[in-house]
Amino acid sequence: MKNCEYQQIDPRALSVAPLSAQSHAEEKARRPRRKWEVFPGKNRFFCDGRLILARQSGVLPLTLGLIVVTCGLFFAFDCPFLVEHLTVFIPVIGGVLVVFVVTSLLRTSFTDPGILPRATADEAADIERQIDTSGSSTYRPPPRTKEILINQQVVKLKYCFTCKMFRPPRTSHCSLCDNCVECFDHHCPWVGNCVGKRNYRFFYSFIISLSFLTSFIFGCVITHITLRSQAGKSIVQAIQESPASVVELVICFFSIWSILGLSGFHTYLVASNLTTNEDIKGSWSSKRGAEDSGNPYSHNNIIINCCVTLCGPMPPSLIDRRGFVPPDEAVPAAPASEMELPPFTAKSDANMCHQSTKDVLERMLNSSDFHGLCPAGTPKTTPLVQEGPASAPAEPPAGCSRPHERGAAARLCRPLSKHSRRDSLHSINPAFRLASPSPSLSRSALILGDAPNMGFVPLR
């Protein structure tokens, strides 16, 4: 199965494609597309690629609706009474908090969490070449881990089958968004996006400000009802006069526990420079492993950890959503049937061999990034292999002629489809692979039937 996968990403085969489909290239050149239109992950883009959201936006509309409704009711029904009886600062404070909550929420939802673009075909092939030290065994699974030292501590880097690279430390693949995200914290359905390196501070400020807002509204509503009932009326009468307050009370009461709990939990995470992912998996817990296995990323100082996480420099987005897809790179996404490629290579030599290296390099220096879209080209074939028939195929990004690729991939993969299907079950959900690496490894050993000669790094 893996052999079939490697064939598909053979850079020589893929790189010939642009020359074979010159008519396609001409057609595509007339309509330059932006990279977000061909992004391979499961994301949605708005405002021509400026805003990014997970495809499953979860309950983001509910979150927004709850906040807007509760605050609207608060300002409409409680504030007039409280301004009259207490102070005018109440709606002012409420207003400031609402602004913070809503802007933080929108920033969390619409910011790229730190998605890593998928490896180009050349990179993926290079990685496989590097690990293929055991020789020419035909059925070898790709290696799954690589051990490195970070601050004198051994950390295992896992290989991502979807993105075709060894994941950097603290990076995890989100199965909902089908992307590797740096410093992956968790996928939050309430904000409809992953929380990762780039939007963690927004998420944190969202939950902190929401805690303040919820507590504030809760307190104000209680004060309101108390003040009303103190003026010689019963509580029931007070409630009847202001029914909206009850609605707010109920909403705030039920949400305040979880929000406060979440804020407390994330404050702990920020102070110890951990992610939710690492905390849940117990990666740096002292219970497992050697006695000196602490968190290698922590600065061992609460204040420094907080400052680094919340006030550190804002890293840039790596996926270049609004860049244009170079016309010749868009073509590999088109029919990638490698069988058709050889006849066209002779033509390419005749056409292309007249310039000097220097001209070539100068032109490349002046052009926009020409290989930026290789990731979009290559994984088109692999999702079929990985997901197999078990799941509905990942919805293809717009504009790519996937049926051709699926046909090609199916033709190539049919002899090994049995292996692909079984391994696909492991590849679909990285969480399972991470949680139980050994069983899957032994299973693939059985499938491939060549356990001793595999040449990969065995997992403990």
Add this chain to the structure above:
Amino acid sequence: MAAEFHNLQEMQHSALLVTKVFIQRDYSEGTVCRFQNKFPSELNNRIERTLLEETVKTLNSYYVEAEKIGGQSYLEGCLACATAYIVFLCMETRYEKVLKKISNYIQEQNEKIYAPRGLLLTDPIERGMRVLEVSVFEDRGSSGSTPSSSMSSCSSAR
């Protein structure tokens, strides 16, 4: 550098060697952006070791500057937090400024040092900061018009 032109037949027979060498990230100091300063063996006879090492070292120092945690970054962070992060919409962050410097540096290095030797550095930001890609061209004067077609002509010539 004198551009050497060979005729087409000779070039077709000569099996143009075009490959890409990837310099991987060095995670020994955590998740900060750093590239390994290990000289790849494929470039042994293409470029002097010191030149490449100097380039990588300078790039690493640029990244350190971009990700430096100090007074200015705290100020930026606190200002952003205080304005509910709206300031990021108007202001270019320090990281972005340093990235521009890096891309100018890489372009300058390509023009002065790497292109004359038939090599080309690709800005790591275009590869998601995973690798520093060095494209190696057979410096025989004639080549394809894009790296992908060069590689195709290489593979076909084989």
